[in-house]
Amino acid sequence: MQQKGWQLVFKKSATLFFVLLSCWQVCSASATDKWNTEKSTHFIVFYKEAKEDFIRQLLNYAESYYDKIAENLGLRRYDFWLWDNRAKIYIYNDSKDYIESTHQPVWSAGYAQVGEKTIYSYPYAKGFFETVLPHEMGHIIFRETVGLTNPAVPLWLEEGVAIYQENSALRQAGWQLKQALRENKFISFKALSTAAPSLMKDDAEVSLFYLESLSLVDYLIKEFGRESFLIFCQRLKELKDFRKALSTTYPFADTQSLGEAWEKYLLQQ
Numbered sequence: 001m002q003q004k005g006w007q008l009v010f011k012k013s014a015t016l017f018f019v020l021l022s023c024w025q026v027c028s029a030s031a032t033d034k035w036n037t038e039k040s041t042h043f044i045v046f047y048k049e050a051k052e053d054f055i056r057q058l059l060n061y062a063e064s065y066y067d068k069i070a071e072n073l074g075l076r077r078y079d080f081w082l083w084d085n086r087a088k089i090y091i092y093n094d095s096k097d098y099i100e101s102t103h104q105p106v107w108s109a110g111y112a113q114v115g116e117k118t119i120y121s122y123p124y125a126k127g128f129f130e131t132v133l134p135h136e137m138g139h140i141i142f143r144e145t146v147g148l149t150n151p152a153v154p155l156w157l158e159e160g161v162a163i164y165q166e167n168s169a170l171r172q173a174g175w176q177l178k179q180a181l182r183e184n185k186f187i188s189f190k191a192l193s194t195a196a197p198s199l200m201k202d203d204a205e206v207s208l209f210y211l212e213s214l215s216l217v218d219y220l221i222k223e224f225g226r227e228s229f230l231i232f233c234q235r236l237k238e239l240k241d242f243r244k245a246l247s248t249t250y251p252f253a254d255t256q257s258l259g260e261a262w263e264k265y266l267l268q269q
């Protein structure tokens with residue numbers, strides 16, 4: 001009886017083991033079948049049914065932005081996305097597949113998980129190559145420089161650096177900012193420092209937040225150079241104190257004097 005019981009248990013366990021093994025084989029096969037991969041020096045693209053042409057185009061764009069963003073921010077000497085440290089880009093089949101799988105809003109063309117160094121999108125998403133890809137890569141590269149969870153980074157600096165990477169953003173910013181200044185809609189530096197676009201109800205105000213953030217980053221880089229911007233980012237990482245990083249890199253004793261100098265600079269443009 002005892003033996004029979006053991007045999008039964010063994011039989012049941014063996015069956016269960018076989019079922020689990022089969023499932024594991026099927027599941028792992030489908031997990032690897034699901035995503036094809038294509039690699040370049042700094043990126044691995046995971047895709048399902050996207051055309052090869054698109055994947056090649058994507059890798060070309062991503063590689064060119066990798067160099068350009070590093071150069072834009074003065075980070076050329078760093079080369080940190082190699083081999084196992086490559087950034088990942090997941091390309092879903094289409095908008096529906098992307099939205100259902102990632103739970104992003106329907107208008108989303110792509111997004112990044114900065115800590116994971118991973119970007120998600122689908123083939124030919126609107127504005128992806130020109131804006132979303134460089135913007136999200138900008139976020140990732142910037143956070144690697146100033147520290148992933150550094151609380152001393154104000155939102156305007158975070159978004160300003162990311163939007164600074166978009167091809168046409170800077171060209172459009174000049175006249176729009178002048179118009180905002182003329183029409184008295186300009187968000188003061190003080191208000192910008194604590195602003196959160198997710199809480200803004202007015203679309204025009206949100207876009208002004210991004211433009212002004214971009215303009216501030218552009219001002220720091222144009223007036224004081226990339227080398228200083230890099231030093232500023234490194235101090236921000238070490239000190240975790242925005243005012244200290246600012247005052248030890250730039251001729252501004254505090255954030256208020258940065259704001260005044262920037263607003264004065266804008267009026268002179």
Ligand SMILES: [Zn+2]
Nearest residue numbers: 135139159162
């Ligand atoms: Zn952003």
